[in-house]
Amino acid sequence: NAGVTQTPKFRILKIGQSMTLQCTQDMNHNYMYWYRQDPGMGLKLIYYSVGAGITDKGEVPNGYNVSRSTTEDFPLRLELAAPSQTSVYFCASSIEGQPNEKLFFGSGTQLSVL
Amino acid sequence: AQSVTQLGSHVSVSEGALVLLRCNYSSSVPPYLFWYVQYPNQGLQLLLKYTSAATLVKGINGFEAEFKKSETSFHLTKPSAHMSDAAEYFCAVRGAAGNKLTFGGGTRVLVKP
Numbered sequence: 001n002a003g004v005t006q007t008p009k010f011r012i013l014k015i016g017q018s019m020t021l022q023c024t025q026d027m028n029h030n031y032m033y034w035y036r037q038d039p040g041m042g043l044k045l046i047y048y049s050v051g052a053g054i055t056d057k058g059e060v061p062n063g064y065n066v067s068r069s070t071t072e073d074f075p076l077r078l079e080l081a082a083p084s085q086t087s088v089y090f091c092a093s094s095i096e097g098q099p100n101e102k103l104f105f106g107s108g109t110q111l112s113v114l
Numbered sequence: 115a116q117s118v119t120q121l122g123s124h125v126s127v128s129e130g131a132l133v134l135l136r137c138n139y140s141s142s143v144p145p146y147l148f149w150y151v152q153y154p155n156q157g158l159q160l161l162l163k164y165t166s167a168a169t170l171v172k173g174i175n176g177f178e179a180e181f182k183k184s185e186t187s188f189h190l191t192k193p194s195a196h197m198s199d200a201a202e203y204f205c206a207v208r209g210a211a212g213n214k215l216t217f218g219g220g221t222r223v224l225v226k227p
């Protein structure tokens with residue numbers, strides 16, 4: 001099993017450009033999440049999904065969009081990149097989102113907006 | 115609402131010394147508590163979790179954590195640090211009725227030879 005796979009690993013964007021961060025998992029997990037990690041701030045939830053066709057906002061959704069057309073894929077879209085979106089982005093998944101479940105994380109995408 | 119506070123963004127320990135990472139939480143419901151570890155250039159991995167079965171929880175790589183309700187704490191310890199323990203450690207809390215984790219700011223551990 002590959003687990004949770006994120007692409008690309010690194011990306012530099014110019015202000016105003018758009019891009020999609022890809023995330024796919026092969027564990028048949030229903031729940032998927034997008035987090036951003038900023039130094040000293042821990043991880044902040046951007047969006048999450050409880051199943052194909054269902055998405056919801058997390059703590060910091062502004063400037064981002066997501067879709068969930070399949071169980072496996074959960075792409076994150078940045079429409080107009082801003083310097084404040086410079087961060088490390090992690091995708092994660094879990095089976096059913098139960099309180100005691102662990103999350104499986106991808107290896108992250110380091111994004112710089114200049 | 116729930117929150118997590120990790121005291122100390124950086125901790126430096128000598129190889130063989132005790133590792134102690136502090137985590138305090140707030141939660142309006144009995145919490146589920148987790149410690150995750152992030153090695154350089156990798157995603158987070160679960161170290162251990164508390165789910166009310168026992169207050170002392172043992173995890174991987176010799177780590178353990180003790181849930182103290184009266185102190186709203188879930189500190190992580192390891193008796194003897196190894197060079198491979200150099201990483202960033204995150205405490206996280208999830209309320210029983212919710213399905214979203216709230217993370218602390220993280221503590222980066224440096225192990226000196």
